[in-house]
Amino acid sequence: MKTEPLTRGLRAGAGLPDLHQVAHIPDPWAALTTELKPPLTPDEARAEAYRCLLCGGPTTPAPCVQSCPSGIDIPNFVEAIARGDPTQAASTIMEANPLGGTCARVCPTEVLCEGSCVLIGEGQRALDIGRLQRFATDAVSDPAGIAIIAPMQQQNRNVAVIGAGPAGLACAAVLASLGYGVTVYDGHTEAGGLVRYAIAPYRQLIEPLPVEVERLRRMGIRFVMGTRIDIREAIQAVEASCDAIFLGVGMGKDSALGIEGSDLSGVWSSLPFIEAIKSRQLPEIGDTVAVIGAGNTAMDVARESVRLGAKHVVVIYRRSREQAPAFPSEIAEAIEEGVEFVWLTAPVRFLGGDRLRSIECQKMRLGEPDRSGRKRSEPIKGSEFELSVDTAILAIGQLPWSDLIPLIGVADANGYPILVDPDTGQTQKARYFTGGDVLNGGGSVVEAVRMGKIAADGIHRFLSTKE
Ligand SMILES: Cc1cc2nc3c(=O)[nH]c(=O)nc-3n(C[C@H](O)[C@H](O)[C@H](O)COP(=O)(O)OP(=O)(O)OC[C@H]3O[C@@H](n4cnc5c(N)ncnc54)[C@H](O)[C@@H]3O)c2cc1C
Incomplete structure (x- = not known):
């Protein structure tokens, strides 16, 4: 620290924006749960479906299908909506993706299916595929509403799935449809992984997850909830009960910043903060909130x-906007909602008595690229300043939920699984397969679904060729 005294508040000349007042929120719960993308009415859905050019064919899938990690036959379900048959549309969706209703709400469609819609090339707006998918899946909200196709044959083999997040659920669904006995274990009491506990409530609070999970139960999948598999005895018991194991254990722990004052009241990690909101235990955040990190x-x-009613919300990031890992559209929408950004700035320590009062920050500059190829952010000596805040929320990345991967002996030096075959998700222990966030380091729901499906095919091949 330089001798120059820290000033409270935003120091003049620090290159910071003026924080403007975010509108007062009279009902935070209503603001938090008001959906960003409200559902289409039946008339709107049919009119939208008619805009589809139904491109692609049996040999060349449409660009939107190619961009969908779960491979949903989009023109096919859109055409069913146009015909007035949403149940058929929902069956097409759920056949490819057992979390089709969830993905309709949470997928970054603008960079996936909608981003490759051919209508854009014709100077029109993309087809609203996400909301059409939601219209179809909402139309069949009863778990019995979509017929479950019985497997061609029973396999007389059992598979354990550890982790009931999107990867585990997708893997379980494919294996059950192939006739395997499937048991899913999860430490949480409710299935869904981060969809249940982390996805922003204005995208998806909980529904339609319970209906999607109930459909899987009706396929014969057994759920053992509230059961963590993370000690040797528990692993041995699971191994004894099955022929193959899928590890879909995700990345559900926040990375720590490890700076002074991190344990002060008022300093939150992102996941407990969101989990509190989703369970309607709304955190007391005061007027000024600093968010550390610039990912999604x-x-x-x-x-x-903002929706909880903070008057000032500031995102602090040590690199510049161009390096921020969040989707540009997410940053733009946050700005539109009144969030301020302080680029090239890092927190040095949290200050306060029992409760957080301010953050000592330091300005940064970009230097030479590091091993990841991104420009290193380097502190500028003497640039420290103090920012008055009531709450700080750390959102600087996630770590695996558990130490299971190293315990099983399939981890690299950093604790992540080592694959012997990326095309099947098989690890160096032949019976163990993996996929989802724990493998890709944190992605999206639909990507986890894709990886769960790939591993299920890998397990089927492995067990089909095994004596
Ligand atoms: C704040 C936040 C917001 C997000 N928003 C979006 C979004 O809007 N759209 C989107 O597409 N994606 C979003 N994502 C990403 C998405 O949620 C994940 O990519 C996806 O959930 C990963 O699925 P998964 O099955 O790999 O892991 P997870 O969803 O993490 O599920 C893993 C499961 O494994 C269980 N588990 C772990 N260890 C054990 C053990 N030892 N024994 C038993 N059970 C265990 C956990 O309890 C958990 O239920 C978001 C992520 C975060 C953190």
């Missing part, structure tokens, strides 16, 4: 803080 999770907690 940081954008979510910033936007949630």
Whole structure:
């Protein structure tokens, strides 16, 4: 620290924006749960479906299908909506993706299916595929509403799935449809992984997850909830009960910043903060909130803080906007909602008595690229300043939920699984397969679904060729 005294508040000349007052929120819960993309009415859905050019064919899938990680036959379900048959549309969706209703709400469609819609090339807006998918899946909200196709044959083999997040659920669904006995274990009491506990409530609070999980139960999948598999005895018991195991254990723990004052009251990690909101235990955040980090999770907690009624919400990031990991659209929407950004700035320590009072920050500059190829951010000596805040929320990345991967002996030096075959998700222990966030380091729901399906095919091949 330089001798220059720290000033409270935003120091003049620090290159910071003036924080403007975010509108007062009279009902935070209503603001938090008001959906960003409300559902289409039946008339709107049919009119939208008629806009589809139904491109692609049996040999060349449409660009939107190619961009959908779960491979949903989009023109096919859109055509069913246009015909007035949403149940058929929902069956097409759920056949490819057992979390089709969830993905309709949470997928970054603008960079996936809608981003490759051919209508854009014709100078029109993309087809609203996400909301059409939601219209179809909402139309069949009864778990019995979509016929479950019985497997061609029973396999007389059992598979354990550890982790009931999107990867585990997708893997379980494919294996059950192939006739395997499937048991899913999860430490939480409710299935869904981060969809249940982390996804912003204005995208998806809980529904339609319970209906999607109930459909899987009706396929014969057994759920053992509230059961963590993370000690040797528990692993041995699971191994003894099955022929193959899928590890879909995700990345559900926040990375720590490890700076002074991190344990002060008022300093939150992103996931407990969101989990509290989703369970309607709304955190007391005061007027000024600082969010540390600039990924998609940081954008979510910033936007949630606005809805909770904070007057000033500031995102602090040590690199520049161009290096921020959040989707540009997420940053733009956060700005639109009144969130301020302080680029090239890092927190040095949290200050306060029992409760957080301010953050000592330091300005940064970009230097030479590091091993990841991104420009290193380097502190500027003497640039420290103090920012008055009531709450700080750390959103600087996630770590695996558990130490299971190293315990099983399939981890690299950093604790992540080592694959012997990326095309099947098989690890170096032949019976163990994996996929989802724990493998890709944190992605999206639909990507986890894709990886769960790939591993299920890998397990089927492995067990089909095994004596
Ligand atoms: C704040 C936040 C917002 C997000 N928003 C979006 C979004 O809007 N759209 C989107 O597409 N994606 C979003 N994502 C990403 C998405 O949620 C994940 O990519 C996806 O959930 C990963 O699925 P998964 O099955 O790999 O892991 P998870 O969803 O993390 O599920 C893993 C499951 O494994 C269980 N588990 C772990 N260890 C054990 C053990 N030892 N024994 C038993 N059970 C265990 C956990 O309890 C958990 O239920 C968001 C992520 C975060 C953090």
